[in-house]
Amino acid sequence: MTIHPKPTASPTPSPIPNQAPLADRTTGASGSEKPHKPAPFEQPKLRLELRDITHPATSKFLNAVDITAIFPTAVSKVQRLLYQSPSDPSTNVPPTRSVTLVLRDMDGVAYTTGLDLDYDHKEIHFSLDYIDRISPPSRLAAEITGVLTHELVHCYQWRALGTCPGGLIEGIADWVRLNCDLSPPHWKRDLDGDWDRGYQHTAYFLQYLETRFGEGTVRRINEKLRLCEYEAKPFWTELLGRPVEQLYGDYTAAEGKGESQNHMVDDSTQT
Template sequence: MDLRVAAAVSLLLALATTTGAVTFNATNTATGTIGGLRFDVAVGLDYANLVLSNASAFIWSSAFNQTRPADRKPVDAVTLVVAADVSGAAAFTAADVITLSAPYVGNYSGDVRTEVTGVLFHETTHVWQWDGQGHANGGLVEGVADFVRLKAGYAPAHWVKPGQGDRWDQGYDVTARFLDYCDSLKPGFVALLNAKMEDGYTDDFFAGILGKGVQQLWQDYKANYDA
């Protein structure tokens, strides 16, 4: 599948080129493995770099409302490393470096190009999102990243359906679906929540933005889908 957000963010990318100094660099250190070879054939470094830049522009404009570089985290470069020694996860992010698991790429049974695109949208969100100075719980942090993946159009078919899940902060697709519901109540909710998390975090942020506590919002969400 082609990058469906490319046309929508082309103008923003041109702006970023002139006003920002963010660079994107993908490398494959697993070329001698099955997963590394599949990455080269099905994805490629040029496409991966395009995904990193397009994902960043999508996050700034459509997810976090950070059209000015001054509003964003001070990141000068986003790096992707395809590595052979990663197991148990598709990818992980530390600061501005994303590590993609070559074994995951090699073992994935579906459209690996689309899957890698979605994974990179998720991981690029980790580069740019605020985490409450480390105080936001992990489920919310991962949920925000999957919310971006969802809004970009790269939610896999195996994700939970709206209304499913046990807790609002269960993480990943469960929390992403809940955040999407909150965003429907007040468009731009996730952008406002992310902005508040620059300096710290409390669950009271939900009430401050939406007028209801997060547990009540979760109950409303479940009732909305009769789940």
């Protein structure tokens, strides 16, 4: 009853012909050497769901970007900016197992949600109407990639056990977007208002902190948001030695001075 394969078929994989044995291709000792490149972060399953292929923005989207390239690239950039490296003992990446990008007809720009059944599976909903309105068309690729990057941060950032101010969550997302060189032309440093207005306003403040306190400051903020509930005074004082209002005052003073002096003070703020 069993049908056997033809005798020429091999039941086990054969060695690849004309290739040196493994020991010869390493430095010789064994196969235990570490690779030269740092280990990559674990990658989630990435999916694309097109809810309305007749919507004009669906073809605009598909023509503007190679989603098979920009999606995994954006994930990697978000992982690198929020976390040191997968092998660093201080690295604690949320266990995001899949991200589904859903293009659909809806109000607004985009939002990210976890699935009810399993919060490690994320969905990014991106408005086709918004994509349709992106102007000029030459901005399509950068704007799509920028919004996708912002939403991917929400798949990977910590939120102080649900107590993180929304402005800080959105500020970190736009800080990553800023550091991927995907800031849109209309973004500018607006020094009016509070530090936690969110989006680019908070992103530029975070960039100031990153410059002043050193590369990795935003990563440290994100890591602290993993560990405890958010209480403004201890949070900023323990992390950066002073309250956030004082830090924001320093920022607005430095930026205001910078504007009047044509940004000549940049060097003095880097210590």
